[in-house]
Amino acid sequence: MTTTKTIGSGGGRDYSTIQTWYAAFNLNSITGWTGLTENDTEFKNTASIVLSGNSTTTLNRILLTTDTGQSAFDSTSNALAYNGGATPPSGASPLANGVGVRKTTNYNDTITVEDNYVTINKIQFQAPIGADQVISDNNMTLTASAVSQCLFQINASPGHACVNVRSLPITNCVIIVNASGGDGLNLGYVSGSLSANNTIVRPSDKTAAANGIKANGNARCVNNATFGFSTPINQNGNTFTGSNNATDGASIGFGTGNLTGLTYTSQFVGTVSTAMDFRIKTGAALIDAGNTDTTDIPAANDIFGTSRPQGSAWDIGAHELAASGVSGSGALLEIQDALTATGTVLISGSGALLERQDSLAATGTVLVSGSGALLEIQDALAATGSVASGIAGSGALQEIQDTLAATGTVLVSGTGALLEIQDALAATGTVTLPAVTGSGALLERQDLWNGQGTNGAVQQGGHFLPLSKKELESIRKEARRLQKARESAWAERSKEIDDISREMSEIAHPKPKLSRPILTLPTKPEVDDGEDEELELLLLHS
Amino acid sequence: MCEAIVCIRNMAASGNPLIDSHAPQQGDVVFVAPDGWNWGKDELSNATPFFRILKFPNVTESQASIMLAREVDADPQNPSLYLQFRANFFDKTKIPAGVISQYWNDDTRAAPFISIPYTAAQLQNIISSRPPYVVPDAT
Numbered sequence: 244m245t246t247t248k249t250i251g252s253g254g255g256r257d258y259s260t261i262q263t264w265y266a267a268f269n270l271n272s273i274t275g276w277t278g279l280t281e282n283d284t285e286f287k288n289t290a291s292i293v294l295s296g297n298s299t300t301t302l303n304r305i306l307l308t309t310d311t312g313q314s315a316f317d318s319t320s321n322a323l324a325y326n327g328g329a330t331p332p333s334g335a336s337p338l339a340n341g342v343g344v345r346k347t348t349n350y351n352d353t354i355t356v357e358d359n360y361v362t363i364n365k366i367q368f369q370a371p372i373g374a375d376q377v378i379s380d381n382n383m384t385l386t387a388s389a390v391s392q393c394l395f396q397i398n399a400s401p402g403h404a405c406v407n408v409r410s411l412p413i414t415n416c417v418i419i420v421n422a423s424g425g426d427g428l429n430l431g432y433v434s435g436s437l438s439a440n441n442t443i444v445r446p447s448d449k450t451a452a453a454n455g456i457k458a459n460g461n462a463r464c465v466n467n468a469t470f471g472f473s474t475p476i477n478q479n480g481n482t483f484t485g486s487n488n489a490t491d492g493a494s495i496g497f498g499t500g501n502l503t504g505l506t507y508t509s510q511f512v513g514t515v516s517t518a519m520d521f522r523i524k525t526g527a528a529l530i531d532a533g534n535t536d537t538t539d540i541p542a543a544n545d546i547f548g549t550s551r552p553q554g555s556a557w558d559i560g561a562h563e564l565a566a567s568g569v570s571g572s573g574a575l576l577e578i579q580d581a582l583t584a585t586g587t588v589l590i591s592g593s594g595a596l597l598e599r600q601d602s603l604a605a606t607g608t609v610l611v612s613g614s615g616a617l618l619e620i621q622d623a624l625a626a627t628g629s630v631a632s633g634i635a636g637s638g639a640l641q642e643i644q645d646t647l648a649a650t651g652t653v654l655v656s657g658t659g660a661l662l663e664i665q666d667a668l669a670a671t672g673t674v675t676l677p678a679v680t681g682s683g684a685l686l687e688r689q690d691l692w693n694g695q696g697t698n699g700a701v702q703q704g705g706h707f708l709p710l711s712k713k714e715l716e717s718i719r720k721e722a723r724r725l726q727k728a729r730e731s732a733w734a735e736r737s738k739e740i741d742d743i744s745r746e747m748s749e750i751a752h753p754k755p756k757l758s759r760p761i762l763t764l765p766t767k768p769e770v771d772d773g774e775d776e777e778l779e780l781l782l783l784h785s
Numbered sequence: 786m787c788e789a790i791v792c793i794r795n796m797a798a799s800g801n802p803l804i805d806s807h808a809p810q811q812g813d814v815v816f817v818a819p820d821g822w823n824w825g826k827d828e829l830s831n832a833t834p835f836f837r838i839l840k841f842p843n844v845t846e847s848q849a850s851i852m853l854a855r856e857v858d859a860d861p862q863n864p865s866l867y868l869q870f871r872a873n874f875f876d877k878t879k880i881p882a883g884v885i886s887q888y889w890n891d892d893t894r895a896a897p898f899i900s901i902p903y904t905a906a907q908l909q910n911i912i913s914s915r916p917p918y919v920v921p922d923a924t
Contacts, residue, residue, distance in 0.1 A: 260790075264825075295807035
């Protein structure tokens with residue numbers, strides 16, 4: 244059973260320092276040793292915190308993290324910089340955002356990890372002027388130790404790199420070199436070195452210099468954002484694997500899915516050293532540009548614990564920009580006025596949004612998924628921007644009584660995904676034809692539907708419009724031709740019918756054999772055809 | 786003026802020199818805090834019979850911090866993998882018999898801490914440098 248201890252200097256905690264908690268491991272722990280740091284005061288150290296000398300195993304692990312609600316990364320509203328970019332308090336006050344560890348003297352590390360099976364997460368660390376690095380593994384080859392969801396900031400050019408590790412995997416971390424020189428992350432001394440979904444930056448008001456990531460051996464780099472460095476990723480003669488790394492620099496040098504030449508200030512909330520905040524900014528190119536990497540980050544989350552992805556794919560860097568989400572059963576029962584968002588609007592889960600009586604608008608994606616996630620919209624559902632509006636899942640959107648419009652794709656998929664629309668469903672922009680796929684994806688349309696379905700996807704519809712002028716003229720021309728042909732055929736047929744009718748009439752009503760002649764006055768001049776001439780003369784003379 | 790928490794046992798337990806060489810040993814100072822520090826419950830009790838808290842009213846935090854220095858690599862060009870947790874330690878053999886020694890030997894930790902009115906110079910008299918770690922012969 245894991246033994247859990249609280250660590251804080253506020254009094255009443257189990258341990259007052261990280262170092263004493265760690266040193267107490269060997270003679271206390273049976274199957275695990277967890278330290279929950281508390282944000283009583285800033286953890287200030289004159290010496291490096293050295294996590295070493297403990298006999299760990301796969302069943303006897305050590306976890307250094309924060310207690311519930313104590314981390315700077317428990318709230319997505321916290322800026323991603325040490326103490327939110329504010330000066331740490333010199334007194335006993337806790338840090339504004341959450342647990343922070345700071346070394347107050349020069350040289351060496353703020354924290355050194357030398358043991359196997361040690362995990363550190365959700366803590367922010369800072370090193371002072373003259374430090375070699377914020378964290379290192381002191382050139383050790385470690386087994387199953389890892390660092391995730393942490394922030395490392397150094398405020399002067401580091402002796403080595405802000406983070407200098409031989410074998411310690413680094414994931415979902417923010418690494419800030421708040422100085423004119425020095426590397427961000429040195430890694431790759433041994434096989435298995437990893438950097439995944441890290442944000443590695445030098446503030447944009449400092450001249451780009453040194454290496455974002457520098458290799459000292461082979462390593463794997465996935466979904467990293469490196470900004471403010473002369474060389475974003477320097478393989479240094481070694482081989483890197485991985486993909487989807489992004490930079491303001493010119494090239495990455497390996498892998499696919501990379502983004503280069505990005506505008507630094509467009510990617511993060513605050514990029515200058517006086518107002519650092521390396522959370523992803525709305526509209527950043529980093530959004531949805533990452534690779535799904537549950538191999539390296541099985542929890543599929545970010546530094547704040549936000550699950551990935553929030554949009555169509557993972558974001559690059561430590562932060563996954565959260566969608567404006569409405570999720571869970573009956574999470575939002577009714578909106579009677581406009582719901583607007585500058586980012587993604589995600590509606591998911593059973594009955595997450597039961598009714599919309601006014602517009603639902605977003606400049607980003609509008610995703611409606613899950614059984615009955617959005618039961619009714621009585622006004623416009625609109626999304627602008629280049630991202631798709633997706634309606635997926637069984638009965639995800641049951642009724643729209645007004646316009647469903649998007650400048651991008653409107654994707655309706657899944658069984659009965661959209662049950663009814665009583666007004667226009669339109670999509671304009673580069674993709675103009677909504678895709679309606681799947682069995683009964685759109686059950687009924689009572690008005691205009693501008694699109695093409697496949698395989699009976701639309702089970703009932705009103706009419707299909709609009710067509711282009713050319714298409715309309717072509718149809719009209721064809722209609723006129725058909726009409727003429729029809730009239731001509733009808734005239735010919737009419738004559739045939741008249742002839743047949745006459746013949747049939749004569750057969751049915753033959754001329755009678757008269758027993759007594761009847762005087763018939765001609766109505767027109769007689770034409771002597773020579774027939775019955777003798778009879779006519781006899782009658783006249785009798 | 787300052788307080789220190791000291792390890793009074795050799796904490797090495799793995800049998801692996803790469804790990805054991807880094808473990809706190811008897812007399813190693815684990816942390817130095819300013820006067821009036823809020824020690825944790827375990828740090829003050831026999832939950833940690835291997836720790837002792839020493840209060841030095843006549844020694845500054847800066848003066849005591851010499852006890853936190855890690856063993857320095859004698860040859861940085863060929864870094865050792867066996868550098869020890871601390872370069873200096875409180876030498877039990879140099880601690881005179883009396884209340885300090887009694888406190889040091891009391892694993893019940895009946896008294897959570899002891900105050901030692903040494904000056905910095907007097908403190909030097911009970912400090913020794915840690916000799917290099919001897920890697921056990923594998924044979």
